[in-house]
Amino acid sequence: MKKYVAYIRVSTTKQELGLESQLSIINSYIGKNDEVIKLFTEKESGRNNNRIELNKAIEFTKANDAILLIAKLDRLSRNVAFISTLLDTKVRFKACDIPTADNFTIHIFAALAEREVGMIRERTKAALSVIKSNIETNGHHISKNGNVVTKLGRTELKKEHWELGQIAIKMKRANNENIKRAKAFASSLKENGMNFTQITELLNKNGFKTSTGKEYHNTSTRRLFVE
Known part of the structure; x- marks a missing residue:
């Protein structure tokens, strides 16, 4: 059984991904034998990196040897420095929209x-x-x-x-959201010198699917750069 600490941030302005939507995503993600031991919520702008409730959630997660769980990565922040700081805390965390993602x-x-x-x-x-x-x-x-x-x-x-x-x-x-994200991810990998075989392997490892819901092959990966 995995123990999760859920963190939900809602914006100070009206948005589509509100509290109930994020709760639904989180509940759909966790396994039937897993448990959310505590929920932290915060109403704060994404530009504000001074998150009181998030800091509490991180400390509680580490103290209880749990996993910090968020519905989407952008619910934390769209700031690379902030994400880096979070990773430096060594807290284990998962984003439901990118469940297999590693630090890279x-x-x-x-x-x-x-x-x-x-x-x-x-x-x-x-x-x-x-x-x-x-x-x-x-x-x-x-x-x-x-x-x-x-x-x-x-x-x-x-x-x-x-x-x-x-x-x-x-x-x-x-735009097809899966294809859009796959193209951005693949482009970043290519810029870092990876070939199509390596890119295809990482696309599949991180759960990306083609527009028809299938795994990527070299041909479909190459198509991402010409579509």
Whole structure:
């Protein structure tokens, strides 16, 4: 029997992966003979790395020779330095969405998530720059939804952030999530000098599946780089 300590973080803003969703993922992950001996919850922004409840969860996990369990890796943080610090505590932990990941793959996924956040931030910055320029030139800016913006106040900023967020969500849903993550993972491995055989082996070892739910072979791995 495995002993788990579950940690759930919900954002300070409304989000899809809330408390009940994460609990459902965790309950589906643990085996029927396993046990969650304690649950820690925290309402905190992902940008804040000073997590009081997470620190308590880590100490409790280590004291009880258990495994810290989270629903998704990004529930901890999208910050590579934070993930590295967590690994340095030597606490055993598992992410339900990447159950077979070792320290190496966890670093890769954290780096990819951090990069995605940075890209969204840059796109938002560029969009706001266009809005400002249009207001200065024309006296107003018309958003994609037809909203007329005449000044960059807090309300308008929130509105544009929301619209950009909706675009990002739609783009994410338009792609097959398994393939998207497999492509990112495979690309990182290739950049580190691995060949297709090695990449295929690691894809299968870490539980990745093709769009039809099958294991990867060299042919399907190569296809990731041309799709």
